[in-house]
Amino acid sequence: MTEYLELDVRPILAAGGEPFGRIMEAVAALGPGEGLRLLAPFRPVPLFGALGARGFTHQDREIGGGDWEVLFTPTAGPAVSTTEAANDRWPIPLMHLDNRGLMPPEPMVKVLGAAEAMQRGEVMEALLDREPTFLFPQLAQRGHEWRGGFDPDGAAYRLLVRIGTGS
Amino acid sequence: MGYFAAALLSLLGAEALMAAGYGYPADGLRDPGTLVVVHLAAIGWLSLLMCGALFQFVPVLVNRPLAGAGLTLPALLSIVVGLVSLLSGFLAIDGLLETAAPFLPIGGFLLCLGFAMAAVAIGLTLARSRPLPLPAAYVAVGLAGLLAAASLGLVFTQVLGGTLSTPALMGIAARGVPVHATAGLGGWLTMCAAGVSYRLFPMFLLSPDPQGNGTRLAFMLSAGAATVAVGGGMAALLAGWTVPGVLLVAGLAAAGAAALYGRDVVNFYRGRRRRELELNMQIAVLAFASLGLAVVLAAPLAALAGGERGIAASIYLVAFGWLSGLGLAKLYKIVPFMTWLECYGPVLGRTPTPRVQDLVSEAAARPWFLLYFASVWAGTAALAFASAASFRVAAFGTLAATAAIIVHLVRARMLSDVAASQRFPEGALRPSLLYSIAPGGR
Numbered sequence A: 001m002t003e004y005l006e007l008d009v010r011p012i013l014a015a016g017g018e019p020f021g022r023i024m025e026a027v028a029a030l031g032p033g034e035g036l037r038l039l040a041p042f043r044p045v046p047l048f049g050a051l052g053a054r055g056f057t058h059q060d061r062e063i064g065g066g067d068w069e070v071l072f073t074p075t076a077g078p079a080v081s082t083t084e085a086a087n088d089r090w091p092i093p094l095m096h097l098d099n100r101g102l103m104p105p106e107p108m109v110k111v112l113g114a115a116e117a118m119q120r121g122e123v124m125e126a127l128l129d130r131e132p133t134f135l136f137p138q139l140a141q142r143g144h145e146w147r148g149g150f151d152p153d154g155a156a157y158r159l160l161v162r163i164g165t166g167s
Numbered sequence B: 001m002g003y004f005a006a007a008l009l010s011l012l013g014a015e016a017l018m019a020a021g022y023g024y025p026a027d028g029l030r031d032p033g034t035l036v037v038v039h040l041a042a043i044g045w046l047s048l049l050m051c052g053a054l055f056q057f058v059p060v061l062v063n064r065p066l067a068g069a070g071l072t073l074p075a076l077l078s079i080v081v082g083l084v085s086l087l088s089g090f091l092a093i094d095g096l097l098e099t100a101a102p103f104l105p106i107g108g109f110l111l112c113l114g115f116a117m118a119a120v121a122i123g124l125t126l127a128r129s130r131p132l133p134l135p136a137a138y139v140a141v142g143l144a145g146l147l148a149a150a151s152l153g154l155v156f157t158q159v160l161g162g163t164l165s166t167p168a169l170m171g172i173a174a175r176g177v178p179v180h181a182t183a184g185l186g187g188w189l190t191m192c193a194a195g196v197s198y199r200l201f202p203m204f205l206l207s208p209d210p211q212g213n214g215t216r217l218a219f220m221l222s223a224g225a226a227t228v229a230v231g232g233g234m235a236a237l238l239a240g241w242t243v244p245g246v247l248l249v250a251g252l253a254a255a256g257a258a259a260l261y262g263r264d265v266v267n268f269y270r271g272r273r274r275r276e277l278e279l280n281m282q283i284a285v286l287a288f289a290s291l292g293l294a295v296v297l298a299a300p301l302a303a304l305a306g307g308e309r310g311i312a313a314s315i316y317l318v319a320f321g322w323l324s325g326l327g328l329a330k331l332y333k334i335v336p337f338m339t340w341l342e343c344y345g346p347v348l349g350r351t352p353t354p355r356v357q358d359l360v361s362e363a364a365a366r367p368w369f370l371l372y373f374a375s376v377w378a379g380t381a382a383l384a385f386a387s388a389a390s391f392r393v394a395a396f397g398t399l400a401a402t403a404a405i406i407v408h409l410v411r412a413r414m415l416s417d418v419a420a421s422q423r424f425p426e427g428a429l430r431p432s433l434l435y436s437i438a439p440g441g442r
Helices: A010-014 A020-029 A045-052 A106-116 A135-141 B002-019 B032-062 B069-094 B103-127 B134-161 B167-175 B177-205 B213-239 B243-270 B279-305 B307-347 B362-384 B388-413
Strands: A004-008 A035-040 A056-064 A067-074 A095-098 A123-128 A145-150 A157-162
Touching (some): A020 A035, A045 A056, A045 A067, A045 A095, A095 A106, A106 A135, B002 B032, B002 B069, B002 B388, B032 B069, B032 B103, B032 B134, B069 B103, B069 B134, B103 B134, B134 B167, B134 B177, B134 B213, B167 B213, B177 B213, B213 B243, B243 B279, B279 B307, B307 B388, B362 B388
Parallel strands (some): A004 A035, A095 A123
Antiparallel strands (some): A035 A067, A056 A067, A123 A157, A145 A157
């Protein structure tokens, strides 16, 4: 039976705060096999992908008043080998793109377009069919950093881009 | 782009000579005129095209930048000057050029030098990326074929040019032509084309990468065929065994490899997630069909039309249907893509840009590709039936089609098919016809 640590981010948001850091701290502090019970004033969709990338499945339900409860449950192993996402200096991705099944160079265009809308230091996660060889020079030219790798089952290439200074 | 331009000009030249009735079948298979046409096509067109494509795509195959990128321009110059010199040497033998200059030995030397530089750049890139993914392994075998073909060519030119007269080398020159041709067309060009297609086709079709025993067996058979043909062929030359026997063994292995490769190609098309095929992928089907025809028809052609005519028809089909057809189709993808990336890459996401497919006009280009393949197949039949007149008509068809396809490539490069209003958004770069500023892009 999974033990859940409870984190209520509603007060943080009500005070105009930014809960992402607290959530990631809480996740980092979880023991093996422990899960997270998150209480939020909206359905925190971006977290599903971010914590999914770190090996958590989620169950969400509305608990009234527009508030949501989400149970993040650890799976047996991490969902990706690219534990890059867990690197402490990279914030969790704010932007999620699923570019699988798009005809090249459409995935590249979408990543670069999304990057323009983001702030320095923010991170985007993109799912791709292949390693984006032609994208890397474009990212480098614009001063962005990236990390990426195939998921263990080889079904998707997971790319993380940290927005840089721009050029 | 310089490689591609030099390659396309060579192709036009070779086709014009064939249309004019120079070389085989009007002349003999080993006459100087035939040698001019064959080397213009094999070195000037196919090998330069392959080198240019490999400089672009080997970095993609192994995910690291090209080693020795500084060698690409000297290699191009050396190969082009070497080729001109080699052809001049053949013309001198033919009596069309009166000169005492030792063009053949110089040409052989410069070609060897140029191809060695190209092989070093590609080979180093591969060597630093071991273990090699399957497509890159094909290219590695192809490079070995290139070096074998070039070294044999060097021996031929020195012997024919009179700079070497060792009996052993003269023996090689007398009997080594089939090994030279097999190493070049089979080892170098076909292996590299297969390798590159193993990576590019899943990419263009959005189909799963091939894996499994059939794919590995295809590689082992084709690598084995290349080793037997080139290694065994060389050994046969040195030891005085029968060369055709060795090549027959290699040919059987190659036919098996071609069948398995064909199965993988069919799976690329079947397993694709993109239903609508771009023109370059539709046309590539005709190139694969040509390879299949060449494999299936090789034996009946040899039996019906006799050895020399059968060989000529088969080689023509492989060189112009399979290798050239695939090359032209892929250029129609590569040139627009590289141009798009070069011109619009810096502003992608910042301002609306044309799509890659806006750079080409597929409907206008399609008939010319169809004419190209129809002419090549007609030309193959003309060779098999030894009809020199029909062959010239067919060759004229390939010439006209190629010229039109080149016009379409130049239009793509110059962004002529892009609506003028969106051709140059703020910050976009203007393309130069020959020089590409993209990484490794000359």
